[in-house]
Amino acid sequence: MAQLILDELRRNFGTVKALDGVSFSVEDGEFFCLLGASSAGKTTTLRAIAGLEKLAGGSVTFNGQDMTHSPVQGRGMSMIFQTFALYPHMSIYANLAYPLIRDRVSRSDIRRRVNEVAELLRVTHTLKRKPSTLSGGEQQRVAIGRAIVRRPQLLLLDEPLTNLDAKLRNDMRAEFKRLHRELGMTMLYASPDQLEALTMGARIAMIDNGKIVETGTPQGMYGAPSHTFVASMLGSPVINLVKGRVNQSGSHHTLELPFGTLDLSGVSLRTELSSGDSLTLGIRPQDLHVDAAVEGSGSADLSISGRIHLTEPLGDVTILDIDVRGSLLKMVLPEEQAATYSLGQDIGLSFSLTDAHLFDADSGARMN
Amino acid sequence: MTDVAAVHGHAKSGFWARLTAPENRGPLLVAPAIITLFVMNIFPLLWSFGLSFFNYRANRQNVPEFVGLKNFERVLTDEKIWDRFQTTAIIVGSSVTLQLIIGFSLAMLFAKHFPMRRIIMMLVLTPMMLSFVSVGVFFKLYYEPTFGLLSWVVNLFSSEPFALLSSSTGALIGIIFADAWMWSPFVMLLVLAGLVSVPKYLYEAAEIDRVSSWRRFVTITLPYIKSLLLLAILFRTIETFKIFDIIYIITEGGPGSSTESIAVNIYRMAFQNFRTSRSGALAYIILFIVIVLTNLYLYSVNRRAHEETL
Numbered sequence: 273m274a275q276l277i278l279d280e281l282r283r284n285f286g287t288v289k290a291l292d293g294v295s296f297s298v299e300d301g302e303f304f305c306l307l308g309a310s311s312a313g314k315t316t317t318l319r320a321i322a323g324l325e326k327l328a329g330g331s332v333t334f335n336g337q338d339m340t341h342s343p344v345q346g347r348g349m350s351m352i353f354q355t356f357a358l359y360p361h362m363s364i365y366a367n368l369a370y371p372l373i374r375d376r377v378s379r380s381d382i383r384r385r386v387n388e389v390a391e392l393l394r395v396t397h398t399l400k401r402k403p404s405t406l407s408g409g410e411q412q413r414v415a416i417g418r419a420i421v422r423r424p425q426l427l428l429l430d431e432p433l434t435n436l437d438a439k440l441r442n443d444m445r446a447e448f449k450r451l452h453r454e455l456g457m458t459m460l461y462a463s464p465d466q467l468e469a470l471t472m473g474a475r476i477a478m479i480d481n482g483k484i485v486e487t488g489t490p491q492g493m494y495g496a497p498s499h500t501f502v503a504s505m506l507g508s509p510v511i512n513l514v515k516g517r518v519n520q521s522g523s524h525h526t527l528e529l530p531f532g533t534l535d536l537s538g539v540s541l542r543t544e545l546s547s548g549d550s551l552t553l554g555i556r557p558q559d560l561h562v563d564a565a566v567e568g569s570g571s572a573d574l575s576i577s578g579r580i581h582l583t584e585p586l587g588d589v590t591i592l593d594i595d596v597r598g599s600l601l602k603m604v605l606p607e608e609q610a611a612t613y614s615l616g617q618d619i620g621l622s623f624s625l626t627d628a629h630l631f632d633a634d635s636g637a638r639m640n
Numbered sequence: 641m642t643d644v645a646a647v648h649g650h651a652k653s654g655f656w657a658r659l660t661a662p663e664n665r666g667p668l669l670v671a672p673a674i675i676t677l678f679v680m681n682i683f684p685l686l687w688s689f690g691l692s693f694f695n696y697r698a699n700r701q702n703v704p705e706f707v708g709l710k711n712f713e714r715v716l717t718d719e720k721i722w723d724r725f726q727t728t729a730i731i732v733g734s735s736v737t738l739q740l741i742i743g744f745s746l747a748m749l750f751a752k753h754f755p756m757r758r759i760i761m762m763l764v765l766t767p768m769m770l771s772f773v774s775v776g777v778f779f780k781l782y783y784e785p786t787f788g789l790l791s792w793v794v795n796l797f798s799s800e801p802f803a804l805l806s807s808s809t810g811a812l813i814g815i816i817f818a819d820a821w822m823w824s825p826f827v828m829l830l831v832l833a834g835l836v837s838v839p840k841y842l843y844e845a846a847e848i849d850r851v852s853s854w855r856r857f858v859t860i861t862l863p864y865i866k867s868l869l870l871l872a873i874l875f876r877t878i879e880t881f882k883i884f885d886i887i888y889i890i891t892e893g894g895p896g897s898s899t900e901s902i903a904v905n906i907y908r909m910a911f912q913n914f915r916t917s918r919s920g921a922l923a924y925i926i927l928f929i930v931i932v933l934t935n936l937y938l939y940s941v942n943r944r945a946h947e948e949t950l
């Protein structure tokens with residue numbers, strides 16, 4: 273069972289705490305994503321798992337064995353580096369065969385396995401060439417090939433798509449999913465891109481400042497983020513976050529927002545609110561609708577009006593930036609509907625309370 | 641031209657104005673260097689080459705007589721010369737090997753980080769910056785039979801008087817050691833430059849690929865420093881081939897002629913026996929050997945560069 277358990281990993285670079293107690297576990301055969309902005313601690317986490325980074329504390333358990341102090345070579349893991357790290361002076365064939373040296377397999381076996389992998393990754397035509405003569409996408413696939421040729425139990429991927437252009441990145445996302453399905457190996461994938469995490473990961477761990485903020489499934493984390501940070505990292509365009517103040521009259525709570533008052537009586541909250549508490553309202557651009565009251569539907573809990581400040585047409589949909597009394601809200605409309613509006617025009621908006629995410633304004637923790 | 645000079649108000653003569661005209665200033669500025677180079681280097685070089693075909697002695701007033709290739713023939717058939725070549729080869733082979741071993745080890749050491757690294761490295765580099773004469777004198781004193789450091793150390797273990805330079809093998813070892821001491825830092829510097837140019841992530845990738853540290857050295861480090869290592873070998877081979885100063889100071893080629901390198905031989909031939917033409921012929925033979933060595937190196941470097949761009 274290639275199960276990986278990280279417990280309270282700590283690593284300091286001088287006074288900077290690169291890893292400040294990172295814990296999560298990856299199940300056997302799982303495609304697990306580690307999502308975080310740059311310098312959040314993703315790379316350090318992966319390097320610590322591989323053994324390239326000395327830990328100040330915590331433990332790495334793999335296959336039920338404590339690997340915290342094992343040498344890199346003995347861990348049965350493979351890693352794909354962000355920079356690919358191909359051996360520039362060796363041919364692609366030699367690059368792919370390199371990890372097999374240790375296994376003392378016969379030349380014909382090496383040839384067979386290298387050819388297999390080259391075929392799987394469609395780089396057979398490059399085998400005799402040097403890495404510098406390959407395109408970025410080919411180099412990437414060779415790097416993958418080198419990592420999987422010895423069939424490791426765990427594959428660590430450190431932002432493997434960051435150095436590729438947008439088109440290749442799209443193709444490679446599908447490629448990784450295919451590889452995971454075909455090889456069935458456990459994969460831990462670090463990425464700064466929420467789209468990669470949402471589309472590929474069976475589960476996601478979100479890391480910030482060397483700490484895991486939340487672990488969960490993409491759907492769960494997107495649908496009910498536990499923290500404003502998680503909410504703003506997942507989803508495109510970025511979720512609208514608006515601060516408001518709680519008003520209490522008896523057992524009745526309302527949230528005073530810059531552009532209106534939201535009745536909170538229908539919401540079950542995790543903690544008791546009192547007057548003067550600060551809350552952050554999160555509402556995804558996709559959950560904002562053109563004012564339904566006009567069309568007579570009663571599903572909206574708050575209707576507001578604003579002025580169209582900016583439009584970003586994306587082809588099929590258009591993102592509208594709407595100025596609502598000083599706060600900018602983003603919403604997404606289908607192209608043909610957006611075309612009926614123009615810049616500076618007034619627009620009515622509404623959203624339903626069931627789509628609203630409420631967070632504590634100070635701690636950022638989810639309230640509903 | 642004259643207008644310009646007139647405007648500036650110091651038109652002296654047409655020649656001066658033409659000489660200092662803006663478009664002539666470049667050649668004018670370069671001229672002294674070119675003239676010096678020609679007088680001091682190029683002319684003597686060509687002149688001595690010409691002389692090697694004549695029968696000429698610098699200490700005689702006789703008119704040089706053309707003898708064709710006779711000087712070359714004489715030099716190449718002289719057994720003494722071949723013996724000196726052999727001595728030189730022994731010195732080159734041993735000294736360069738020693739320099740490589742010591743230089744490589746030092747480079748591996750200084751590629752790591754440790755306290756006082758910079759200061760220690762400066763100290764280690766010092767020999768290379770000393771003049772040949774001072775290094776020669778140091779070692780001559782070290783090897784001195786009565787009060788030299790080496791003899792003193794040997795006398796701690798045996799009561800026999802010890803004079804390294806009195807035996808032909810001992811004298812050779814003494815020369816080789818002095819030369820290796822002086823030039824190992826140079827090899828170290830080149831190898832170190834190669835070692836630090838190896839990207840760290842390659843070693844990490846190799847570790848992930850479960851390759852042993854010895855294999856990492858062979859498959860990653862060596863290929864990276866190969867060309868610099870080759871450069872070090874070539875530089876040191878050429879330089880040691882011409883070894884003169886240290887030998888001249890420590891042993892003057894003795895005892896007998898056991899440490900007489902080819903360069904010392906040329907010196908004796910030219911300035912002690914005044915066989916000017918013959919020594920010129922021998923010097924050109926050596927120049928030819930050095931050119932061949934250099935081209936061998938350039939060929940291998942170019943081939944590698946070509947391979948890399950493929």
